[in-house]
Amino acid sequence: MNPLVALFRWLLQGPGITTLFTGAFLVSSALAVIASSHQTRNMYREIQMLQQEQDNLQSEYEKLLLEQSALANNGRVYQVARGELNMIPPDLSKIVLVEKK
Numbered sequence: 001m002n003p004l005v006a007l008f009r010w011l012l013q014g015p016g017i018t019t020l021f022t023g024a025f026l027v028s029s030a031l032a033v034i035a036s037s038h039q040t041r042n043m044y045r046e047i048q049m050l051q052q053e054q055d056n057l058q059s060e061y062e063k064l065l066l067e068q069s070a071l072a073n074n075g076r077v078y079q080v081a082r083g084e085l086n087m088i089p090p091d092l093s094k095i096v097l098v099e100k101k
Helices: 003-012 016-069 075-082
Strands: none
Touching: 003 016
């Protein structure tokens, strides 16, 4: 008898089919574990990169807030208005108050 035919006959019997399905399940389960751990590593690496980017953006935001507060300082606004724009405060005699009715 051909060994290949004997193998197929053994597989078609009750215990052979169970062994075949168990082996296929074991291999597919092992491949799923490998794929899952690979995906977990990739996601962890992506989280690390996103957290680094978040830290960089937070640092840049804080620097921009400091710059904004420095530029919006009343003394700085007065200095730019006087020096660059040649603006002067109006004379008190030229100020007109409008009353609300």
